[in-house]
Amino acid sequence: MNFKHKKKFGQNFLTNQDEVLNKIIEVSSVNANDSILEIGPGEGALTGYLLDIVNDVICVEIDKELEKILLKKYNTRKNFKLIMQDILKVDFDKEISKKVKVVANIPYYITSPIINKLIENRKYVEEIYIMVQKEVAERICSKKGKNRSILTLSVEYFGEAEYLFTIPKEYFTPVPKVDSAFMSIKLYKDNRYLDRVDEKTFFRFVKAAFSNKRKNIVNNLKTLGYSREIIEKNLEKLYLSNNLRAENLSIDNFIDLIILFKNGDVNV
Structure with missing residues (x-):
């Protein structure tokens, strides 16, 4: 045919x-x-x-x-x-x-x-x-x-x-x-990330982090309502530079960072 x-x-x-x-x-x-x-x-x-x-x-x-x-x-x-x-x-x-x-x-x-x-x-x-x-x-x-x-x-x-x-x-x-x-x-046969950070929160955070690829992680996360001071403090706790862009963070970095925000004073 x-x-x-x-x-x-x-x-x-x-x-x-x-x-x-x-x-x-x-x-x-x-x-x-x-x-x-x-x-x-x-x-x-x-x-x-x-x-x-x-x-x-x-x-x-x-x-x-x-x-x-x-x-x-x-x-x-x-x-x-x-x-x-x-x-x-x-x-x-x-x-x-x-x-x-x-x-x-x-x-x-x-x-x-x-x-x-x-x-x-x-x-x-x-x-x-x-x-x-x-x-x-x-x-x-x-x-x-x-x-x-x-x-x-x-x-x-x-x-x-x-x-x-x-x-x-x-x-x-x-x-x-x-x-x-x-x-x-x-x-994954387990929910290794899903159990730590729910899907809605994870993608809200990731989309913000990549919202402007020319900007660093601090400037992009400010779009979620966080102050520069809070973002920089949380990055410092994970030994991550303030000048990093989202593309330089591993998924484990993202998960750990989101958990820090969730456990802080500002609601994710």
């Missing part, structure tokens, strides 16, 4: 398949007992590899034209399930309802919403292995420096991200403008 790629769904399919797909299977530690959730299977290149190994594969695809292709290839496979929906609208309680490992080449234009959706459904999603734009993977996985952002902290609050390998843009059709990367997010 002659399939025409659609820009509106961010479709760029792998052409140099064997090399990349074998590496994806390897770094994702896919095994027979896994239940895999694949988002945006496309024409089913990765799907075939997964079906040969794992217990079951749940594919979520939005493009109706791809439904015929996928069913023709895999409908006779007992470990194959196809959900024709927008992943952002999938009800995990109804459609998934089991522990899954995500292994996917996701649509790049909705990378952040997809990651957020998976994190929200972490009672089902245990590990995430996804292909994204290289610069996005670098930002999410950054441990220090200018690449760190609200997105970095949003992931770190719930799990540990790792940059696994790079895929050159020439490996895709149509050839995109940027290189890609394969990365992982292993969601």
Whole structure:
């Protein structure tokens, strides 16, 4: 079947398949007992590899034209399930309802919403292995420096991200403008940060800290109503410089700092 790629769904399919797909299977530690959730299977290149190994594969695809292709290839496979929906609208309680490992080449234009959706459904999603734009993977996985952002902290609050390998843009059709990367997010089985600082407070604080990337942490946190004196005192307690920018703080720095404010006179 002659399939025409659609820009509106961010479709760029792998052409140099064997090399990349074998590496994806390897770094994702896919095994027979896994239940895999694949988002945006496309024409089913990765799907075939997964079906040969794992217990079951749940594919979520939005493009109706791809439904015929996928069913023709895999409908006779007992470990194959196809959900024709927008992943952002999938009800995990109804459609998934089991522990899954995500292994996917996701649509790049909705990378952040997809990651957020998976994190929200972490009672089902245990590990995430996804292909994204290289610069996005670098930002999410950054441990220090200018690449760190609200997105970095949003992931770190719930799990540990790792940059696994790079895929050159020439490996895709149509050839995109940027290189890609394969990365992982292993969601915490405990609530190591959630139990210390609630989600609403954490993100209110982080958003303020990154509100102006040119300003240091003191000036940005003043937008929450704290005085310079209180902010500087709390930073000093953690042996952190007043001149640091938000990008230079680890998630543990943020958690410890928020707790100091919560325990102080000013209400977070």
